[in-house]
């Protein structure tokens with residue numbers, strides 16, 4: 001683990017005014033918990049952890065830092081599920097957003113007909129459960145539900161629903177934000193719109209999201225959940241691209257969730273846990289035979305009203321798809337069970353001591369036009385040849401028109417692009433370093449071959465890399481920083497401006 005605990009900052013929490021000092025936690029155990037994240041790759045001990053009991057406390061903290069000749073940095077922390085220290089600081093204060101939830105007094109999640117107002121520290125699983133009680137649901141999701149609303153909105157929030165409803169940042173109606181200058185502002189597309197677009201996908205650079213208003217729709221009750229296996233890459237991608245185009249063409253027979261996975265001869269193929277136990281040996285033998293097997297995850301939601309025609313709709317949906325007919329698998333589960341499907345895997349890893357290890361993950365957006373080159377150069381020539389364990393490989397397309405370019409998030413500039421995720425856990429330092437080196441090699445391959453890929457959940461080390469990442473958006477990002485956080489206080493762990 002890379003440790004950087006050199007406290008170079010002249011400010012000490014002991015100098016803070018009394019009202020703030022009471023909320024600056026210096027307990028070594030608390031500092032230690034705030035010095036690392038899900039990635040277990042970077043380690044930085046903050047000077048203190050700030051535990052606010054209201055938005056006003058956060059405002060006071062930010063204003064106090066701004067008033068110093070050398071302001072200290074402030075790193076808001078949701079669930080700490082970043083992988084490369086994005087929420088850490090060693091020359092400032094970690095802001096424990098979770099403490100806000102303790103003081104909301106019933107206002108943490110308020111469900112209305114068309115939207116839900118939530119505290120940014122809330123978990124998506126709790127938002128789901130609260131809205132389901134009213135027969136409603138957010139429309140756009142992440143696969144894992146134990147992430148904070150503020151954390152995913154600072155990135156984008158993607159999964160198999162993104163092709164249809166856009167990332168979670170495209171489903172926000174209004175935000176409450178405390179800027180890096182300490183101003184608490186309500187913002188939306190019509191009100192303080194520059195701040196609204198800045199913080200969505202803004203990597204915590206421009207303000208601290210304290211509340212969000214999220215669009216809702218009617219909640220289904222049940223889910224037809226399919227996995228369809230392919231051995232032919234171009235059939236797999238063609239079918240995925242076709243499936244995500246139905247709603248674009250106003251065809252009602254579209255899917256509600258489309259995702260893809262790769263099953264490789266790389267230990268351990270986690271995705272196999274979906275399949276009936278008796279089928280696992282023949283799936284494994286298919287993988288051995290072909291090196292990689294491709295799996296489309298296709299989902300159709302339904303409820304009592306649509307129950308009578310769901311089978312017919314499903315049959316129409318998969319008609320013409322080129323999966324191997326004897327390798328089609330189906331589950332029928334409740335909507336909540338489907339949304340919370342990753343919980344069991346994470347708990348399994350936790351229970352077996354496999355979760356608190358380094359996670360050198362890489363998430364990439366790759367334009368559709370270069371996806372075959374990526375497959376040849378990366379999947380075949382790097383991933384399969386080097387045989388470094390990858391626990392899970394996701395691979396699915398989304399529609400560019402569901403993203404809003406005014407937001408700070410960046411994507412490839414093509415109508416359809418793929419989200420690729422290489423998820424790994426490392427058990428030794430050597431394994432971690434080899435995985436990180438492989439991630440670098442993948443990015444270098446894209447550069448050398450002119451593939452305009454964009455890293456999602458990026459963890460660059462230098463500003464030059466960020467400038468390249470943002471491309472034509474860099475000037476806008478810089479202007480937004482100058483406007484909303486001129487003293488470069490917020491989220492230093494992203495290493496964009498600090």
Ligand SMILES: Cc1cc2nc3c(=O)[nH]c(=O)nc-3n(C[C@H](O)[C@H](O)[C@H](O)COP(=O)(O)OP(=O)(O)OC[C@H]3O[C@@H](n4cnc5c(N)ncnc54)[C@H](O)[C@@H]3O)c2cc1C
Pocket residue numbers: 037038075076077078079080081082083086087088097120121141142143144147148149150151152154155156157158159203204205207208209210346457491493494
């Ligand atoms: C097991 C797992 C599964 C995941 N699955 C998905 C997935 O399916 N789809 C997806 O899109 N992502 C996924 N992610 C990535 C995840 O969305 C990001 O890591 C996200 O940042 C996690 O939220 P968090 O609350 O843990 O944020 P943190 O790690 O605590 O913070 C992330 C960044 O945002 C800043 N920040 C946090 N809260 C706020 C706030 N309120 N206002 C402003 N800035 C803030 C922090 O300073 C930091 O820079 C997954 C991660 C894990 C570990």
